[in-house]
Amino acid sequence: MQQQAIEQRNFRFTERIQSTFMKMQLRPLYYILLLVLGLPVTVAVFVLYVIRKKDDRSNRIHNDVYTQLRDSDYYRQLSEEFAEQIARKNQFFGTPEQEESVLKQSATQAEEELHKTATTRTAEILEAQGIRKTTFSQMFQTVLGNPRFLMVSFVPGLLMYGFILLFSNFYIKYVLERLVMSVFVILGVVVLVFTILYLSPFDPAANLLGEAATQQQIDAFNRLHGLDQSYIAQLWSAVQGIATFDLGMSYEGNENVAATIANKFPVTFLLTVFALVMALVVAIPVGIISATRPNSFLDYSLMFIALIGLSIPNFWQGLIFILGFSINLELLPATYSPSNWLSMIMPVVVLGTALTASVARMTRSSMLEVINEDYIITAKAKGLSRRYVLWKHAFTNALIPILTVIGLLFGGMLGGAAVTEKVFNISGIGSYIVDKQFVPDIPSILGGVVYIAITISIVNVIIDLLYAFVDPRIRSKMKQY
Amino acid sequence: MTLNKEMNKTTNNRLLKMSSEYKQASFTTIISFLLTLVLALNSFGFGTQAAKPAVLAVTIAYAAFTVLQLWITRRIRHDVLTADTLQKSTRRFGWVLLLSGLTANFFMVSFAFNLIKTKKTPEYVFAVYMVMVQLFIVAVSALNLFKPYVADLFPLGMLVLLSVAFFYLIVLVLMARFVDEHAADKRLIWIAIPLILTAATGNLFALLLSVSLLLKIRRQKQPGISQWNLIWTKITRNTTAMLGMFFIVFVFAISVSSYLTFDYDLAIANNFAVLLQPPSLAYPLGTDDFGRDMFSRIVFGARISLIVGVLSTAIPFIVGGMLGALSGYYGRRTDNVIMRLLDILYAVPGILLAIAIIAAFGANTVNLIIALSVGAIPTYARTMRANVLMVSNLEYVDSARALGSGDMEILFKHIVPNSLAPMIVKATLTIGGAVIATSSLSYLGLGVEPHIPEWGNILKIGSTYLESHSYLAIFPGLAIIALVLSFNFLGDGLRDALDPKMD
Numbered sequence: 001m002q003q004q005a006i007e008q009r010n011f012r013f014t015e016r017i018q019s020t021f022m023k024m025q026l027r028p029l030y031y032i033l034l035l036v037l038g039l040p041v042t043v044a045v046f047v048l049y050v051i052r053k054k055d056d057r058s059n060r061i062h063n064d065v066y067t068q069l070r071d072s073d074y075y076r077q078l079s080e081e082f083a084e085q086i087a088r089k090n091q092f093f094g095t096p097e098q099e100e101s102v103l104k105q106s107a108t109q110a111e112e113e114l115h116k117t118a119t120t121r122t123a124e125i126l127e128a129q130g131i132r133k134t135t136f137s138q139m140f141q142t143v144l145g146n147p148r149f150l151m152v153s154f155v156p157g158l159l160m161y162g163f164i165l166l167f168s169n170f171y172i173k174y175v176l177e178r179l180v181m182s183v184f185v186i187l188g189v190v191v192l193v194f195t196i197l198y199l200s201p202f203d204p205a206a207n208l209l210g211e212a213a214t215q216q217q218i219d220a221f222n223r224l225h226g227l228d229q230s231y232i233a234q235l236w237s238a239v240q241g242i243a244t245f246d247l248g249m250s251y252e253g254n255e256n257v258a259a260t261i262a263n264k265f266p267v268t269f270l271l272t273v274f275a276l277v278m279a280l281v282v283a284i285p286v287g288i289i290s291a292t293r294p295n296s297f298l299d300y301s302l303m304f305i306a307l308i309g310l311s312i313p314n315f316w317q318g319l320i321f322i323l324g325f326s327i328n329l330e331l332l333p334a335t336y337s338p339s340n341w342l343s344m345i346m347p348v349v350v351l352g353t354a355l356t357a358s359v360a361r362m363t364r365s366s367m368l369e370v371i372n373e374d375y376i377i378t379a380k381a382k383g384l385s386r387r388y389v390l391w392k393h394a395f396t397n398a399l400i401p402i403l404t405v406i407g408l409l410f411g412g413m414l415g416g417a418a419v420t421e422k423v424f425n426i427s428g429i430g431s432y433i434v435d436k437q438f439v440p441d442i443p444s445i446l447g448g449v450v451y452i453a454i455t456i457s458i459v460n461v462i463i464d465l466l467y468a469f470v471d472p473r474i475r476s477k478m479k480q481y
Numbered sequence: 482m483t484l485n486k487e488m489n490k491t492t493n494n495r496l497l498k499m500s501s502e503y504k505q506a507s508f509t510t511i512i513s514f515l516l517t518l519v520l521a522l523n524s525f526g527f528g529t530q531a532a533k534p535a536v537l538a539v540t541i542a543y544a545a546f547t548v549l550q551l552w553i554t555r556r557i558r559h560d561v562l563t564a565d566t567l568q569k570s571t572r573r574f575g576w577v578l579l580l581s582g583l584t585a586n587f588f589m590v591s592f593a594f595n596l597i598k599t600k601k602t603p604e605y606v607f608a609v610y611m612v613m614v615q616l617f618i619v620a621v622s623a624l625n626l627f628k629p630y631v632a633d634l635f636p637l638g639m640l641v642l643l644s645v646a647f648f649y650l651i652v653l654v655l656m657a658r659f660v661d662e663h664a665a666d667k668r669l670i671w672i673a674i675p676l677i678l679t680a681a682t683g684n685l686f687a688l689l690l691s692v693s694l695l696l697k698i699r700r701q702k703q704p705g706i707s708q709w710n711l712i713w714t715k716i717t718r719n720t721t722a723m724l725g726m727f728f729i730v731f732v733f734a735i736s737v738s739s740y741l742t743f744d745y746d747l748a749i750a751n752n753f754a755v756l757l758q759p760p761s762l763a764y765p766l767g768t769d770d771f772g773r774d775m776f777s778r779i780v781f782g783a784r785i786s787l788i789v790g791v792l793s794t795a796i797p798f799i800v801g802g803m804l805g806a807l808s809g810y811y812g813r814r815t816d817n818v819i820m821r822l823l824d825i826l827y828a829v830p831g832i833l834l835a836i837a838i839i840a841a842f843g844a845n846t847v848n849l850i851i852a853l854s855v856g857a858i859p860t861y862a863r864t865m866r867a868n869v870l871m872v873s874n875l876e877y878v879d880s881a882r883a884l885g886s887g888d889m890e891i892l893f894k895h896i897v898p899n900s901l902a903p904m905i906v907k908a909t910l911t912i913g914g915a916v917i918a919t920s921s922l923s924y925l926g927l928g929v930e931p932h933i934p935e936w937g938n939i940l941k942i943g944s945t946y947l948e949s950h951s952y953l954a955i956f957p958g959l960a961i962i963a964l965v966l967s968f969n970f971l972g973d974g975l976r977d978a979l980d981p982k983m984d
Contacts (some may be wrong), residue, residue, distance in 0.1 A: 087898070098595070184821075185825055185828050186828070188822075188824075188825030188828075189825055189828050189829055192825055192826070192829075193837050195830070196838055196841045197837065197840070197841050199841060199842075200840070200842060201842065202841070202843070203856070208979070295498065306968065307966060307969055307970070307973075308962070310913075310965075310969060311913060311917075311962050311965035311969055312962055312965075313917045313921055313958065313962075314917075314921065315920075315921055315924045315940070316940060316961065316962075317723035319940070319943075319944050319947060319954050319960070320954075320955070322947060323947050323948075323951050327948050329945065336551040341802070379693070399487035411830045412831065414830060415829070415830020415831065415832050415833035415834075416830065416832045416921075418832070418833070418836065418924060418925065419832075419921045419924065422924075422925060423944075433836060433840075434836060434839075434927070436840075437836060437837075437839070437840030437927070438840075440840040440841060445836075445837055445840055449829060449834075450839055451835055452829075452830070452833060453828045455831050456828065456830065462668050
């Protein structure tokens, strides 16, 4: 009994590896990766393939069919036919061509046609005789289906099998693919931002050391921060620095850049996350209320407020809040201090306003689109409660565009936090970048921008995963190669 | 409630919703009521514990007109429910409502014009708004009369503005009499041509009107309604979109005519005799810490905001549009290369990229425009690519190819013009974002040079006087909101008009 269970499990395991391999080899890049990762196994299979190929009859049959066809009337007919077609075409367009070139063209076309026919005929013959043509990848697949081969080759092909197993779960496959893409994008971002800063006409040394600095001092500064190296060398050290979280010392104040960023980043991130939560809690109910009573007074007022929320500049809203709540009413502190959670309220509201407004508008429009679908009427006709229909049938289907908006705006919020941070005097990453730009302090700006870009990329991967969670159509699309 | 009653209510609601006059009437009533409330709150000085007589008088006028408006709204409701159309006597009250123009109640005047005319052609609506913009410009420019001195060109400028306003009034009457839904009098061509010339004063409604008029005269005998007319009919029926357009055109026109009627010195020269003055007739919005007139500063700031906003939308519109069109049309490798490169740009939030670019090349207006443009390219490219992908599969593209058109001809003659609509909507909606970004960056000291009166710069000064002279921070902010809101209104209206799904 136990033996059987183990066997079954083994079988399922080989099945899984085999089928995943089959899917993966459809993509050339993955195929090459697989062959390279499992090099010992590949070599073994290749030897097997060469041995098997010798007694493979398919090639011989193909050759036979081809020569047969070539010698028969069929080839002559074909080339005549093509020659006539070409001649007629030339006549129609009034472009006379020489006999020779016509013949040449018709011959190549006939040859192509001949190959096609030969291949189909060979396939027919092979099928009739019950012989399968062996290709290398097919061979590989068959071998993988054999549990004994798998057991023997598991250790030498560990890398390849690990790769296959990871990709056999489509969620992991998707995440891995997205992460690899993100790595390339981030690399691009580093190159882009570094190049922009490198091209800068400003000289940090002159800006920091002042006009009285001697050439020697400037040279020493440049040497210290590697500014005397070539573009490529500097770029390489920037990439390395980003990857290893070691960006060296900032030009101004001589602090460790990575440590400073690590210190300042949590505040900004916390702020954005709270703003996001606030946006969701407020905007989604507002959007749904608006959508359930379209064109009513309530709908118009809510959407008008949302539009104002979209049109209000962050810093002005912050100033007005300070004026109203801190100066006039004396309810909330005007500047942020980490120990007082009340001081967090105004920055969060200010930062989240634009997102709240967009999400509310998006919720309304996508709910309106869904709410008029036939299946909603069906659900109502089934006698489901209004609330159930609204949340289960309408809202879950309206979620995709809402998620898209959140994904898009989260990045903008994280990037735009600089303004809010300046207004409320929060020492987050945004205001850090703004403070450092006057020098310009290349490692600080580069680090700040790139780490924010990395965060946004990760958030976008999460959002894409949520798509799959929400929408089964996307889930099934993810399974395809 | 019995079934009968409920059904009655539903039909009534539907009838009322069908009537554009009723919808606009109730909208106007609510807005006027809110305006009256705001005025009433302001008419009582909390600091001095006494009423301000001037504001109080305006409040009373507003209140009176609001009551009249409410009464007309009830009448319209009655008319619609009983007779399905408005009675002539109801429409006549529009003439009375026109008087509200004296209190500068834009909403009521626009409603009054709507009420007076039974069949509204886009040309009539354009003419109405054209006249209103011109009158507002004259009124705002006339505020300079209270200043200690005026610009050298002020008398000439006012003369031009006034005569143009008079000409526009005549045009309005002509539009009401001689243009109907399908045809326009041929002789109106002699009006259309000078009208185009007056658009040089910045009144874009004049341009729209003359183009519309010329199109209508040319298609006199042809059946059907042109695309141009169809779209503008939809937009002109949309009150909020027209409101947005009104303000944008007004801001544009005032920035053009400010070359004549406003004195730049008042906005930039220090005047230590009038430091931090509260709002008065000579300085309608007060003065700042260098004694510069806030009102003039905001008017001149409009110019910068509009230029930066429009340019930093136009550049990515063209560049991103081209890239998107190429990658959508050619597909495969071209698509992959272009879109993957743009993904890199897309990964950095626009404002952060702008900060990085400005950090590298310094803070000035040109760099600001470039910085804002670069960050916006990927979104335009994506929009354009999606549209081109969709349009390339349509039959007329295949037929153009079958007729032997080249790639470039197909792309720019057949595909691009037909995929522009979503791009235009997007552009309108993002100009507002660009205006906000401009002022935000200026506020951070990364935008327009600090000595130029730009809204963000003005606000930056205002923010330091938040406690003592808060109006310095409030007014420029209101100007930004109004402009951005207008672009958003117009963008929403354009989307509704251009999106066939809405029909």
